[in-house]
Amino acid sequence: MNEVLLSVEGLTKAYPGVVANDAVSFQIAPGEVHALLGENGAGKSTLVKMIYGLVRPDAGRMTFGGAAFEPTTPHAARAAGVAMVFQHFSLFEALNVAENVALGMESPPPQRQLARRIRQVSETYGLPLDPDRLVGDLSAGERQRVEIIRCLLQDPKLLIMDEPTSVLTPQEVGILFETLRKLQAEGTAILYISHKLEEIKTLCDGATILRLGKVVGECNPREESARSMAEMMVGQELHTPSREAKEPGEVVLDLAALSVASSNPFGTSLRNVHLEVRSGEILGVGGVAGNGQDEMLAALSGETSAPPDAIKLCGQDIGHLGPNARRRLGLLAAPEERLGHAAAPDMSLTENALLTGAIREQLTGGGFLHWPKARDFAGRIIEAFDVRTPGPENAARSLSGGNLQKFVIGREILQRPACLVVNQPTWGVDASAAAAIRQALMDLAAEGAAVVVISQDLDELMEISDRFAALNEGRLSAPRPAQGLTVEEIGMMLGGAHDMEVAHVEA
Template identity: 50%
Template sequence: MTRLALNHITKQYPAVVANDGVSLVVQPGEIHAVLGENGAGKSTLMKVIYGVIRPDAGSIAWNGQPVTIASPAMARQMGIGMVFQHFSLFDTLTVAENIALGLPSGTRIDELERRIADTAAQYGLDLEPQRHVHTLSVGECQRVEIVRALLGKPQLLILDEPTSVLTPQAVGKLFDTLRQLAAEGCSILYISHKLDEIRSLCHTCTVMRGGKVTGVCDPRVETEASLSRLMIGAEPPAIDHQEKQAGSAVLSVRRLSLPRAHPFATELTDISFDVHAGEILGVAGISGNGQQELLAVLSGEDTRAPAATVALDDAAIGRRSAAWRRAQGLAFVPEERLGRGAVPELTLAQNILLSHQGSSVVSRGFIRQRATVQLAAGIIKRFNVKAAGPGAIASSLSGGNLQKYIIGREVARQPRVLLVAQPTWGVDVGAAAQIRTELLALRDAGCAVLVISEELDELFEIADRLVVIAKGKVSPPIKTSEADLNLIGRWMSGLWPSDHNATQSREPMHD
């Protein structure tokens, strides 16, 4: 008996038809990929299945019976679990309290905490049930969502970009778990832009483009190039990363140590490195090892650091505000898109003002509305953002399209220093190639770029040098051309030469 059958599902919004007569069949024990570029309608379709939104037309059959899925609560009762790309967690509640919201009212928190810890350990997802969500990194929030879904022992598990912030080892363990679940009869709908994952994990692949199904294939007999052609109509452009001589150090960190801002934060210990003009410095590491804390210090969100520990052009800026640093040419792309990278309720044009506050869009204290709209329109066109236009509300964009817009907004400032976290998280292969090309173009124009990413392949593709952050400490730098995955993997466990910080703090760092 077929587990799930969608028949001609249609969902239309004022500016776009998100799903246009989509049909999809999932069998028991099948791992079924849904592949498509950003804005193709994948996430909308998953929300229809999970009862988050109601389709305008079409029908759904569950275990052979016609159903109307009225809400996520009903979906969970039927045996459908979902891990969203954008998380649905309450910041002020603990991990266990968030998970308890979807469980019967009599659930005991202490017993639930034990279940969470056991499930997290079983699947290699490091998680502390008593931590408050506002203290978690994006990667840790994703672990909460995955564990929450697995606790329900679903008949159908929907995973929307589940591995985007997991380590290769954790991905391998998750895949083992998914294969075991499938062998036990659980069906899995798997959304990912990582073509190698789809080829190694999934039995069937439905390809979507522009809200329609354009094909169904067995990904195990396809190549990454053929899957890319099915998805975007072409192979992604090759990244042209050529070595070049970097300039002087623009952003420097010297012997930075910082205590925890809250009990669950990561303490930073004796961190030193430089970012040079005309280079990309990549920062690798497992989520939750101090990336958030380091970026907060560098961006000016956390001004507790001693002034001399962070320098811009040799000027001590550790106590300077984020606004002051932006005025000096520093740009920042946080890992959280909605809420920090963009205000969900504002338009794309209005979101320009989060980082563009110079004379081009603000004159004598007044916002130049036409200039703001024109700038937003230019970013939408340049970065191929699928949106209704500058007046589109930020929350109406798909995750990948919003990411392209936020990065485009910062690139358009032509910054001297760019700090960017997880630049291609959740974007399709074509958009990822474009973002990486733009980062390399910034580097070639003399910008000092620091990229924090848990995509090791991405760092090897665009970074000139690499460092690794583990348990609040940073490794020695190494030229990307001299590194390999095994070395970086060892360093991600903190296993690097022990005399690094002492040596680096005495001498400037040169290639």
């Protein structure tokens, strides 16, 4: 591969207080699938934004197809043959597929012609998509196909994909990878951003690893282990969470026919959820985003109420109780959204420690607050969970995502819950903080707590769960032992929990 399509040399971009990219150089050949690897904040997004013309570099130069390449707008980048599929879609739900595609084009052809081309492209590349369907009715995977086809209609020479698999089921990932391989065979280069190392091993020919804005290494992912790549990303040896296997104890949390209407008109209502979680056990709840995860957390934390006997904690009916009454009994929760839900952004860490800790840590007396005790509790969280901050008087929003997440999870764990429910515990968290959080959850279970981990990260769930269940359209599949589950079985559970339930009833 001596031919070079895109060459990046010494690209530098500084923001106030942080150098996002520091003299970054790498090359992509035509038909190469090149991975950009790095933790959150390593500078991957800034780098691709410069290539796509969204951000201008402070220094350095790029060539594309042999010519100097200095895109000042995404329009210029597209004209040169660079296309990008963003992590977050920009689609109108009330329009159909063809109309959405037309909106992204410079000079769209008539609808009928465009629909024909969309069918053609979707057949050629194995991306099943009906141009007449409303985007509002499509799944996340199908919506992503709309974005990809929109890019492919421009015949790009380089396709940038930012975390494309984070919203997909394993089966959909398989379809996507087939498409990418076809594109590759036709000579289209792909710049693939992800932190899922197994995917990168199967898909990519080369990888550039970024850490703190600098290139710290290049490798051929096929010759590396996931672990060695992770260690290059983090820059230190990675500690894999582990614990002793233990027989689960008594049933702590028991959900019986829990149905809760979503408070959000676009949310997913929980339907007839059955679940038992035992002491010392971690139950993993997988599922694609928006299938009832937030509603499940709210129903368990007490933010939405349920019939009393739909939720039992250690045999006691608690469905009707509010968050504080449940805390008193030992059911604690950590929501997905750190800023604004699990923590108040503008309040200090001391005040945020008080937010959920007031009852179990006895931080109040007769309604009056014990500030020294609250400060002390915040200090204990900061110390025990290695939260990097100058002190508990700092505002929650001044912490990085990973540090705030450690604080939020630590706050609940230090209160010695009988049952802890967490949603997306390592979302947007760097690898070392994620490992620390997983280890803490496993230690908590080893000490006898029942733990429910709701997550979209299947690797995470397989790593720490004893049993695995999937949420699909508000229904929960029957939990199965996590050990020995194959990717196909998990995919079936994620995509078909509903069908399986029907079959079960008929049988």
